[in-house]
Amino acid sequence: MNTETSVVRGWRALSAPAGVAVAGVSAFTLLHVRDPHNSGSYGICPMYALTGLWCPACGGLRAVNDLTNLDIGAALSSNVLIVPFIAVLVVAWVRWIARRWNGSTDRMIVLRPAMTIAVLGTLVAFTVVRNTPWGSWLAPA
Structure with missing residues (x-):
C-alpha cells in the first residue's frame, strides 16, 4: 500500500532540479568571487594552448x-x-521543475537529432568565424 501523497512525491521529484540549482548557484558564486579576468586564474584553454x-x-x-x-x-x-545559452538553461530548468512536479522522470534537456545537429553546427560556425579576421570581433575581449 502506497501512502505517499502526490505532494510528497512532487517534492521528492524536485531533488534533481534542486541539485542542479545548487551546482549552478555554486558555480556562479565561485565565478563572482574568483575573477576569471585574471590570466590563468582557472588555467588555460587546451585548444587555445595547442592551436592558438x-x-x-x-x-x-x-x-x-x-x-x-x-x-x-x-x-x-x-x-x-x-548569454543566450544561460537564458535557455534557466528556461529549461524552470520547465523541468514543472514536468518533474507532474510526475515526469525525463532529463532537463532532451535534444532531438535535428536540434543536436543545429546546435553543433552553430558551435562549429561560431568557432570558425571567431577565428577569422572578419569575425575577430567575436574573439574574447
Whole structure:
C-alpha cells in the first residue's frame, strides 16, 4: 500500500532540479568571487594552448563573471553565445521543475537529432568565424 501523497512525491521529484540549482548557484558564486579576468586564474584553454584558436567556450568564464556583476555588454563581449545559452538553461530548468512536479522522470534537456545537429553546427560556425579576421570581433575581449 502506497501512502505517499502526490505532494510528497512532487517534492521528492524536485531533488534533481534542486541539485542542479545548487551546482549552478555554486558555480556562479565561485565565478563572482574568483575573477576569471585574471590570466590563468582557472588555467588555460587546451585548444587555445595547442592551436592558438579560440574554442566556442573561450571567454565563457569571463562572460559568466560579467553576468554576476550585471554587465551584459561585457558578457556579450567575452562570449556572445553564453548569454543566450544561460537564458535557455534557466528556461529549461524552470520547465523541468514543472514536468518533474507532474510526475515526469525525463532529463532537463532532451535534444532531438535535428536540434543536436543545429546546435553543433552553430558551435562549429561560431568557432570558425571567431577565428577569422572578419569575425575577430567575436574573439574574447
